[in-house]
Amino acid sequence: MFKIGEFSKLTQVSIRMLRYYDETGLLKPAETDKFTNYRLYSTEQIPALNKIIFLRDLGFNVSEIAVALNRWDDEFITKQLENKRLEIENAIKVEQDKLSKIELAKDDIRREKIAINYNVSIKSIPSYQVFSLRRIVPDYYAEGQLWKEMSAFAVKHSIPISNDTFTIYHDMDYREKDVDMEICAPVSRMGENTSGFVYRNTEPIPTMACTMVYGSFENIAGAFLAFANWLQEHNQYKMTGQSRQIVHRGPWNEENPDKYLTEIQIPLEKI
Known part of the structure; x- marks a missing residue:
């Protein structure tokens, strides 16, 4: 037996x-001297300690190490290592995105970049006959997947869809997750509802505030701030009803994000 030192x-x-x-229960002393309370360790504990250090250096936390020690076999450990690799890759991507934003911010400061001016106009929006798909999706970035799903369905069932598509956001506030959105494609004739796809007439909006957003989708946040002003x-x-968005130029028809063109539409009513 060896003393702790x-x-x-x-x-x-x-x-x-x-x-x-x-204290965390990962490696208890083999014995504790009943007279001095000294922790005593044995050579048989060294392999367990080596496993702890190995996992700790790979980024495993205490609870993850405890699980691994209790279920130590090649197949389980290999799976845990793969999960940790994916976790680290995701963390690296998040940090790289932060670095990119820092560099963009530095460039903007150096160039004394002039803020984009968003002109707000008011127009009346008629009712549209549309083929739509409404879902609660994880976040706003999931919209692209809905459009892919609709496009594939339309091709499979020979449904002609125009290019004047738009999205309706049914939530009355901004959501970090579980976003209720409906993608709409105007059609010349109605059909049967199936597999979550619905034919309907959208509501006419007599007073809609509209602003055009040029450039990448990151500029959309600035457009909403300009609209607030x-x-x-x-x-x-005052604002009322569900906002809409029309991407006139986007990833499917424009390679350069700086040339994207998005229209933000927000229903209004007079006070």
Whole structure:
């Protein structure tokens, strides 16, 4: 048996960490001297300690290490390592995105970039006869998957769809997840509803505020801020109903995101 200091020296693991592993239950001393309360360790515990250090250095937390130690076999550990690899890759991507945004911000500051001006206009929107798909999706980025699903369905069932498609956002507020959206494609004739796809007439909107957003989809947030300022200046109006979005130029017909063209539509009513 070795005292904790001796075991620390032999394993090259600090006393502080050995005590931590004891407190968390990952590696209890083999014995505790009943007279001095000294922690005593054995050489048989070194392989378990090596496993702990191995997993810790790969980014596993205490609870993950505890599970791995209790179920240590090649197949299970291989699966856990693959899960951790994917987790780390995702974390790296998130951090890389942050770095990219930092560089863009630095460039904007250096160039004293002029803020984009968003002009708001008001127009009347008629009712449209549409082929639509409404779903609650994980987030706003999932919209593209809905369009792929509709496109594949339309091709399979020979449904002619025009290019004047638009999206209706049925939530009355901004959602970080579980977004209720409906993609709509105007059609010349009605058909039978099937597999979640619906033919219907959209509601006419007598007073719709519209603004065009040029460039990547990241500029859309700025458009909403500009609209907030416009609404404050034109306080005879208030927001009502579901907002809409029309992507006139997007990933399917324009390679350069700087040339995207998106129309934001927000229903209004006079106070």
